[in-house]
Amino acid sequence: MSKKTNEAATGNTVGKVGSVSANWDHLGKKGEGPARNLLEVRDLRVTYGGIQAVRGISFDVPEHEIVTLIGANGAGKSSTLRSIVALEKPAGGSIRFEGKEIIGLGTEQIVNNGITLVPEGRRVFVNLSVYENLRMGAFLRNDELQSDLDWVYTLFPRLKERSWQAAGTLSGGEQQMLAIARALMSRPKMIMMDEPSLGLAPIIVQEVFEIIREINKMGMTILLVEQNANMALKAADMGYVMETGSITLSGAGQELAENPVVKEAYLGKARN
Numbered sequence: 001m002s003k004k005t006n007e008a009a010t011g012n013t014v015g016k017v018g019s020v021s022a023n024w025d026h027l028g029k030k031g032e033g034p035a036r037n038l039l040e041v042r043d044l045r046v047t048y049g050g051i052q053a054v055r056g057i058s059f060d061v062p063e064h065e066i067v068t069l070i071g072a073n074g075a076g077k078s079s080t081l082r083s084i085v086a087l088e089k090p091a092g093g094s095i096r097f098e099g100k101e102i103i104g105l106g107t108e109q110i111v112n113n114g115i116t117l118v119p120e121g122r123r124v125f126v127n128l129s130v131y132e133n134l135r136m137g138a139f140l141r142n143d144e145l146q147s148d149l150d151w152v153y154t155l156f157p158r159l160k161e162r163s164w165q166a167a168g169t170l171s172g173g174e175q176q177m178l179a180i181a182r183a184l185m186s187r188p189k190m191i192m193m194d195e196p197s198l199g200l201a202p203i204i205v206q207e208v209f210e211i212i213r214e215i216n217k218m219g220m221t222i223l224l225v226e227q228n229a230n231m232a233l234k235a236a237d238m239g240y241v242m243e244t245g246s247i248t249l250s251g252a253g254q255e256l257a258e259n260p261v262v263k264e265a266y267l268g269k270a271r272n
């Protein structure tokens with residue numbers, strides 16, 4: 001098959017998500033055992049000099065669910081995620097993961113406890129291969145990585161085909177997949193994603209959300225930050241709306257998607 005026909009056949013998208021069942025045993029499944037909050041954020045405050053970016057917000061992320069934080073530019077969404085993994089030092093409040101306070105721990109310890117962040121702008125190591133990027137995702141682990149590699153390659157067949165390609169030469173959608181796959185290599189219990197759909201073509205956005213749903217179905221707890229409120233609320237069990245550092249509305253994802261205030265402010269200009 002020529003390269004051209006091959007591209008046409010795949011529609012030049014990031015490829016279908018493979019289905020995986022092994023390797024997620026540590027997560028358990030939705031409905032197995034009593035529901036509990038994996039993450040509990042209380043009165044969290046983040047400041048930059050005199051700027052109050054996050055002004056005392058509280059929310060929960062129940063195990064096995066998708067929770068989304070939506071809101072306009074500058075609302076404080078990234079600051080919230082970054083403070084959870086200690087990339088910003090909170091000015092106050094409490095962040096408990098599996099019941100234990102994690103404010104004060106370093107980023108490595110928090111990652112070791114099972115939280116990982118796919119940062120805004122899908123930062124991959126552009127000069128490293130796909131394979132090397134995936135290995136970097138597991139740098140805190142000393143155990144055997146092969147089964148995890150097999151696992152993410154099953155989930156993202158397109159990355160397997162491209163494992164020796166430099167990450168910088170992947171398409172935007174493929175780089176986003178790599179950023180997610182790399183985060184999964186740390187064997188998290190909860191994955192946080194900061195605007196995974198940003199700057200991607202609508203068809204690729206659909207695929208990213210398909211992956212989010214698929215990962216969640218396999219038991220992963222997800223905290224998703226999005227400006228694409230429509231897609232995020234449709235996928236989420238629970239949603240929170242942030243405005244200038246505060247949570248102004250919350251509710252079940254579907255309920256929020258139908259809320260007139262949310263529709264007016266966030267869904268009118270939805271990209272999908």
Ligand SMILES: Nc1ncnc2c1ncn2[C@@H]1O[C@H](COP(=O)(O)OP(=O)(O)OP(=O)(O)O)[C@@H](O)[C@H]1O
Pocket residue numbers: 048051052053071072073074075076077078079080120227
């Ligand atoms: N390192 C920083 N130094 C100073 N101010 C910052 C810093 N990072 C963020 N801010 C400010 O904090 C506020 C919240 O920013 P944040 O990045 O958390 O918002 P966001 O909701 O993620 O926005 P976006 O949707 O544009 O990504 C903004 O006013 C921003 O300018």
Ligand SMILES: [Mg+2]
Pocket residue numbers: 077078079120194
């Ligand atoms: Mg942001």
